[in-house]
Amino acid sequence: MQYRSKYTGVTSLLIGALSLLALACKKDDYKLPTPSDKLQNQAIKRTLGPNIVGQQIEFAYAMAILPGKGKLVSCTAEASIAGAAGTYMDNKSYFTNVNNSGADTGVVVGSPSVTSGTTTTVTYTVDTSAATLRYYYVIPEEARGKTVSIKFTAKSSNGETISTTMGPYNITRMDMKLNMKLSNKNMMYISIGDTAVYDSAGAAAHAGSIDLVYLYRSYTTSAFNHALVAPAADTTYLPGVNLPPGVNRTAKLLKVFNLQDHNLAPTEQYGNTFIDDVDFQSISLTGEPNFAINLKQGAGVWVETADGKYRAYIYFNAVANAGTATVSMKRYALANGK
Amino acid sequence: MKKNIIISLIVLSAVCTWAACSKGIPVDEDGLLITTRKDCYVSSFELLGTDYVSVRVGAATIDTSALTVKVTVQFGTDLKNLYPQFSLAQDCKLSPKITGFVDFSDTLNPRKWTVISGDRQVKKTYSVVVSVQHR
Structure with a gap:
């Protein structure tokens, strides 16, 4: 009697499972969903x-x-x-x-x-x-x-x-300026604060805000090429440059390569990263030098101004051996000079 | 019968525990394999700038007798932020470990690294002498 009861239970379970399987495998015809009659x-x-x-x-x-x-x-x-x-x-x-x-x-x-x-x-x-x-x-x-x-x-x-x-x-706190034209011995003075490039006369008029000097030198003995140098840098890094009166600020520069921000370099194949406020907030430029030489197309430079008001990222979109470069900049104003 | 099974299980687990704890292949404190190799030298050397691009001018000169690595870097290189990369003889390791950018600006006191052989018995300390190319 006990075995019979057990047998009956197992059989019921099997039948139940088979029924479930049959139901699960049953193909429902596709029905078009009823569209909402609302806007x-x-x-x-x-x-x-x-x-x-x-x-x-x-x-x-x-x-x-x-x-x-x-x-x-x-x-x-x-x-x-x-x-x-x-x-x-x-x-x-x-x-x-x-x-x-x-x-x-x-x-x-x-x-x-x-x-x-x-x-x-x-x-x-x-x-x-x-x-x-x-x-x-x-x-x-x-x-x-x-x-x-x-x-x-x-x-x-x-x-x-x-x-x-x-x-x-x-909405970011940073600014952006694209395709600034630099030229050796002419439009070579960069102001981060003004997000502008000046020639000698312009630099003299804005002496207190000039942060960087662009120059190109072709030497057979070293790879100087395109460079961004703070006016206060050692004159070794400013060969042949006569700074306008009052242009004497320093800066901190960190050279990087292949950091192709998509906003600054939208046509670059690998320019699929974005520099955002948080990058400027978190980067430390303590102890960095005040010059960056041998810069190429695709290179970039993080900059912090001497007064601690701004951090910027300057990207080299294009360079030419004639002594010209096209750069784009993202600039972040640090809160309270820090 | 039951007693025998329990005893067998205890013995078996004791054997397994002993086998797991027995000394197999030796490894050092870094989890690196200690081998029988006694070779102990630097085979090549690289220096990268902050942009992770080489700043070397020509190949580094490695003197395995004088235990020096002499390398000239490009004019304008920031000596405070250089990333050294050593290639060592097989199974060797380096001490101290290189974990980031290194300051090479004190050229009068060259930075030193010790190469340790695969058997961890031979140690050779190399000085890395960095000079800057003239403009």
């Missing part, structure tokens, strides 16, 4: 890297409603801090043109955007129930060191409204 929206941020004052942050905002329910009426982006001049929303909805090598092709769907204060609006001029508009927010000076959020809102003809908020995004 829908979604946003993505298209730009990567640090958000720098003067640069754009690009968003793509998609909105749609069932054609039977209505059509799109307007799209609005509201920034927590008003964007700088140049902030706009594209009035085109883009699609990937499969007949043109996948080119991004825009179709005008609304009137040109109107920006008023913190709000940018596109009003639809065509009958459409789905579109993706791109919003370009130019980061204003006012936002430096703060955070910015963008609230996107879509309206449809049936009176529905839907919103989504992106952010908050940290």
Whole structure:
């Protein structure tokens, strides 16, 4: 009797397991999901890297409603801090043109955007129930060191409204200046504080803010080539340079190679890193020399000014043996001179 | 019967423990293999700048009798921040270990490293003499 009961139990378990297996393997027919009958929206941020004052942050905002329910009426982006001049929303909805090598092709769907204060609006001029508009927010000076959020809102003809908020995004404290032209014996005086390059006359007029001298020397006995040297450096590193009166500051320089910041070197194959505020905050240049010689294209120099007000990263985009160079700079103002 | 099984298990575990603790291949305090090799020398030497690019001018001169490594670096090299790299005879190790950039600016007192042979019995201290190329 006991064995019989055990046998029955095991059999039941086996049958149960087989039933479960059969159910698990049963193929369900695919059913199209039922679309929401409400106005829908979604946003993505298209730009990567640090958000720098003067640069754009690009968003793509998609909105749609069932054609039977209505059509799109307007799209609005509201920034927590008003964007700088140049902030706009594209009035085109883009699609990937499969007949043109996948080119991004825009179709005008609304009137040109109107920006008023913190709000940018596109009003639809065509009958459409789905579109993706791109919003370009130019980061204003006012936002430096703060955070910015963008609230996107879509309206449809049936009176529905839907919103989504992106952010908050940290806006960096650092500045950026691209493609500064340097030339040996002419535009050779660099001011980190002014993020500018001066010739001798300009340097004399801004003597107190000149941090570096660019020079190029071609020697057969050593590899001097392109160099950044603080005016106060040993004259061995400033051969043939007659400094303008008052140009006498020192600096700390750290030479690096292949640190290709994507903002400073957007076309470099390996320029997929970003230098951000935190890099300037954490780097120590204590004990570094006041000169960096034999610099090449792709080289970079971290700099700290003598007064401790700024740290900068200067990247060599291009050099020529004629004694010229193109450099780009990220500069960070240290809080309280530290 | 039960008693015998327990005794067997105890004996077996004791044997296993002894085998695990017995001395096998010798390793030093760094976990490196101690071998029978007595070779003890520097075979090549490199110096990198802060940009991790070589600052040498020509190859370093290694004198295995005088126990010196003489290297000339490019004009303008920051001697306070150089990254030395040694290649040693097989199974050797270096003391002190190189963990980052080294200050070579005191040229009157060259930095020294000791090469220790694979059997850890031979020790030779090399001086690294750095000179700067003229402009």
